[in-house]
Amino acid sequence: MSAATPRVAYFSMEIALEQALPTYSGGLGVLAGDTLRSAADLALPVVGVTLAHRRGYFRQHLDSHGNQSESPAEWFPENSLLEAPARVTVQVEGREVQVRAWRYTVRGVSHHEVPVYLLDTNLPENSEVDRALTDTLYGGDPRYRLCQEVVLGMGGAALLAQLYPAVSLQHHINEGHASLLILSLLGRRLGGEQRTPTVADIEAVARQCIFTTHTPVPAGHDSFPAELARAVLGARIAGLLDAAELWSDGKLNMTYLALRCSRFINAVAHRHKEVSQEMFPGFPMTAVTNGVHAVTWTANPMRELFDKFIPEWRRDSFFLRHACTIPLDEVREAHGRAKRDLIDEVVQRTGVQLDPKAFTIGFARRATPYKRADLLFTNLERLRAIAKHTGPLQVVYGGKAHPRDGSGRDIIKRIFEASRELGAAVRVVYLENYDMSLGRVLTSGCDIWLNNPIPPLEASGTSGMKAALNGVPSFSVLDGWWIEGCHEGTTGWGIGGDRENPRDPSGDATDLYDKLERIILPMFYGLPYRYAEVMRNAIAVNGSYFNTQRMVLQYAYNAYFVEPAMAPAPEGAAVAR
Numbered sequence: 001m002s003a004a005t006p007r008v009a010y011f012s013m014e015i016a017l018e019q020a021l022p023t024y025s026g027g028l029g030v031l032a033g034d035t036l037r038s039a040a041d042l043a044l045p046v047v048g049v050t051l052a053h054r055r056g057y058f059r060q061h062l063d064s065h066g067n068q069s070e071s072p073a074e075w076f077p078e079n080s081l082l083e084a085p086a087r088v089t090v091q092v093e094g095r096e097v098q099v100r101a102w103r104y105t106v107r108g109v110s111h112h113e114v115p116v117y118l119l120d121t122n123l124p125e126n127s128e129v130d131r132a133l134t135d136t137l138y139g140g141d142p143r144y145r146l147c148q149e150v151v152l153g154m155g156g157a158a159l160l161a162q163l164y165p166a167v168s169l170q171h172h173i174n175e176g177h178a179s180l181l182i183l184s185l186l187g188r189r190l191g192g193e194q195r196t197p198t199v200a201d202i203e204a205v206a207r208q209c210i211f212t213t214h215t216p217v218p219a220g221h222d223s224f225p226a227e228l229a230r231a232v233l234g235a236r237i238a239g240l241l242d243a244a245e246l247w248s249d250g251k252l253n254m255t256y257l258a259l260r261c262s263r264f265i266n267a268v269a270h271r272h273k274e275v276s277q278e279m280f281p282g283f284p285m286t287a288v289t290n291g292v293h294a295v296t297w298t299a300n301p302m303r304e305l306f307d308k309f310i311p312e313w314r315r316d317s318f319f320l321r322h323a324c325t326i327p328l329d330e331v332r333e334a335h336g337r338a339k340r341d342l343i344d345e346v347v348q349r350t351g352v353q354l355d356p357k358a359f360t361i362g363f364a365r366r367a368t369p370y371k372r373a374d375l376l377f378t379n380l381e382r383l384r385a386i387a388k389h390t391g392p393l394q395v396v397y398g399g400k401a402h403p404r405d406g407s408g409r410d411i412i413k414r415i416f417e418a419s420r421e422l423g424a425a426v427r428v429v430y431l432e433n434y435d436m437s438l439g440r441v442l443t444s445g446c447d448i449w450l451n452n453p454i455p456p457l458e459a460s461g462t463s464g465m466k467a468a469l470n471g472v473p474s475f476s477v478l479d480g481w482w483i484e485g486c487h488e489g490t491t492g493w494g495i496g497g498d499r500e501n502p503r504d505p506s507g508d509a510t511d512l513y514d515k516l517e518r519i520i521l522p523m524f525y526g527l528p529y530r531y532a533e534v535m536r537n538a539i540a541v542n543g544s545y546f547n548t549q550r551m552v553l554q555y556a557y558n559a560y561f562v563e564p565a566m567a568p569a570p571e572g573a574a575v576a577r
Contacts, residue, residue: 008560038547040106042112044560050119053135061433066415117156206261221253301338354396359448376452377414395427397415451475455477471536
């Protein structure tokens, strides 16, 4: 079945399409890939746009002390993908840069196809500098990043205009990296006219744009000095920013640009909406809580279990609600096989033999301070005592630190140090080069999924959703999605107080130890079928809801295919809505 003429264009700086293509760094890219996989399953007329990232993000290498080094994750799109039948040019620092695109096809359960175009400037017509613009994900300096965003937003908009002429598209901007497409749409509306954009012009562009913000930290939003922006964008495009008053505090802020020029704005969890509204007051915002693609992230033993008892689950993820009827022995047996797969993976990668009967904690996130990967090791003596008197513990870690994040790199080293100090008392392994393949093995094979960022810095988080699909309960700080998914003692456990009475994060380690010692481990070792009930509930309650099929349907019902409705302009906005 061929793809339908698209009505929605989904733009994302990174998209995790498959394990063999290193076109993603982590959660944002995995979410984008899962979104397009569910759009294909639902037979929605969607097209994806991203960059080729020929050198990927990076491959992570860890020595025996946890020192991280990096190497390029190179791939060659011409070896596996077909070139799209159109090329475009973008203006970068006054130069014409040629852009081609490689087409990847996402096929859904119904055989519907969603095309994804990976933009690539590695062409002989371009200078050596410009040929490298689409090579490295989140690499380079601010100038390199802004040039990349010109290619993504403006080049992507131009490509779609060539491929699908006379088609009216809704543009879903997944985080601010692609916001420059707004200026392309505005320039297209004005044509060759040398006039100031009006309120009607801005609203006409906004009717074509949907914006999802993911970052609850101001520093995480791309912002470029005006001088750099003018040099890269050129006088005509910078003039549009001037005329439409789309600068923010004298800078080109990609999030602010998208907020000012989108008709539908959403955060990625209900708590994240509250945080985002505080950051960007005056902009109407809703929440569409993230999800994960059920079939992609379910390990083979669990897929077989669902196929046996809930055959409709691949077509409709909500049928996983009926997991509550699966016999507990079947749940335990399937999870046992997934756990053995994880243990085999650990042996293959590290040579360390874990105990298949020991309670196994999983933790895999980007290594950066606010995610507190080392919180579990706040008190090593307490952890030893828990393992000795309550039941054996072992921990499996994964996650990369950004090459320029020295604090994140230090966290990995501290985990290696804790592993050496704990020795056989609590076995700890850190698996390098965390990616889609390892993510599936780890989220399905551990016995509990640990997540303990400093609230409210977790926008949503999706790794715990993957774990839930595999019957692995979460043990997490009540932030992001877990505020919505945590039913204490039923789907998992919270850390650090409840929704109404959050506590000082400095007490989170004590709460973590207390619940491990007094509730979770006694249940796992002493009441195994009660623990299996929590596992089954994680599937039925969380797995059936926190998936991208539900998420994409929410976008379809509330944004993609509804009559555009313009909200009132924020206070102080002179031209934009």
